[in-house]
Amino acid sequence: MDIIILLLITLSIYLLPQNKEYLNVKSTSGLRGFLAIGIIFHHLSQWVTSGDEFSNFSYMGTYIVSIFFFLSAYGLYFQNENKKNYLDNFLVKRLSKILVPFFSISLIYMFYRFLNGQLMDLDFFANLFKKGSTIIYNGWFVDIIILMYIFFYVSFKFFKISLFLLLSIQYS
Structure with missing residues (x-):
């Protein structure tokens, strides 16, 4: 089940329109949305102990949160560099x-x-x-x-x- 979920997420990301500013607000907002869903799956994996539906998500929480924080910090830095009086x-x-x-x-x-x-x-x-x-x-x-x-x-x-x-x- 984890493989299917990850394939669907990958397919969804692949279908997003591509742009040269790949770390702009629009792109990172979508990615942060996917990461938020990943965190939901991570929390579900802690309660669903039988079966393989969410088993791999129990190990991914740290990585997902780290990527989320990185993207958020990058967004703050980028806005501060590009907007006066930010x-x-x-x-x-x-x-x-x-x-x-x-x-x-x-x-x-x-x-x-x-x-x-x-x-x-x-x-x-x-x-x-x-x-x-x-x-x-x-x-x-x-x-x-x-x-x-x-x-x-x-x-x-x-x-x-x-x-x-x-x-x-x-x-x-």
Whole structure:
């Protein structure tokens, strides 16, 4: 089943219109969409333990997320290089698109936990920071996106040498 899914994805990519600017916003948005579907399959593979439908996707999550982050960082870098004043209100625009939905879902999830009798006292929230976990299962992704936006902004706003690129290379 994995082979069929990968062949369909490959065929879909092959049928996309080709252009000389292969890493432009239009092309990378489509690829990031395919990667998002790959992540969904990765998460399904962790729950579907019988059969071969999603077995190979259980090993692909790290690679898919790495490619997704690379494409996102490349897009930020490209826009910063080609648009004047790109960093004006950068953090407000980017973080508001992430934090508003994240806090909304977190409140809903905390309410759900409360209804199920889970204790959420000060120790609960302190342990989130101590253990590096999040309120939402697999919410680490939001934390990483926020940190990447902050690193990107600081490195391109205040440093001539791109600290963002150096950190990206170091931690990739």
